[in-house]
Amino acid sequence: QVRVASLALGNRGAVVQGAAPDLPPTDVLLDLATMLDMSHYLQDWALEKTLQRIHTRLMPGGRLIMRSVLPRTATPHWTWYLENFKIRLKGIRVCYRDADAIEAILDRCGFDVLASRGSGSRSDMWWHAAVPK
Numbered sequence: 001q002v003r004v005a006s007l008a009l010g011n012r013g014a015v016v017q018g019a020a021p022d023l024p025p026t027d028v029l030l031d032l033a034t035m036l037d038m039s040h041y042l043q044d045w046a047l048e049k050t051l052q053r054i055h056t057r058l059m060p061g062g063r064l065i066m067r068s069v070l071p072r073t074a075t076p077h078w079t080w081y082l083e084n085f086k087i088r089l090k091g092i093r094v095c096y097r098d099a100d101a102i103e104a105i106l107d108r109c110g111f112d113v114l115a116s117r118g119s120g121s122r123s124d125m126w127w128h129a130a131v132p133k
Contacts, residue, residue: 021049029059035066037125039102040094047095051109058132064111066128071096073123080124099126106130 005015018024020035020042033054039047054064072080087094097105103113111130119125 021046021053023050023053023057026057029062030057031059031062033058033062033064035064037067037069039066040069040096041092043093043095044105048105048109051106051111055110055132061131063114064106064128064130066102066106066130067119068099068102068126068128069096070098070124070126077122077124099128102126102128 002015002017016024110133112133113130115129
């Protein structure tokens with residue numbers, strides 16, 4: 001994923017792999033941070049610590065773009081079954097949160113949510129765009 005993202009960015013940015021909440025160091029403030037489909041892998045304390053660390057690394061007006069996997073819906077997308085199978089196979093503990101809970105955590109970590117909405121027709125995926133307060 002890092003290789004593909006690096007190819008997409010070219011010389012317009014850098015992609016660095018890290019493991020939340022231990023983010024790689026930066027020598028400059030960032031204008032964008034992304035968290036894609038990973039918040040459910042973090043316990044509350046780890047998600048909050050990750051968001052707090054992102055907050056300190058964003059420049060004023062910088063953005064956090066986050067897509068979250070929500071709790072299972074009444075009619076889950078087929079990929080939910082695949083993901084659930086992988087999670088159970090690996091023995092991973094997950095912490096699904098609804099969109100309101102994620103927005104509350106973002107608020108506690110010093111973010112103003114600019115936009116929050118579903119991901120296309122998927123009711124189990126949710127986008128959040130936020131900036132530091």
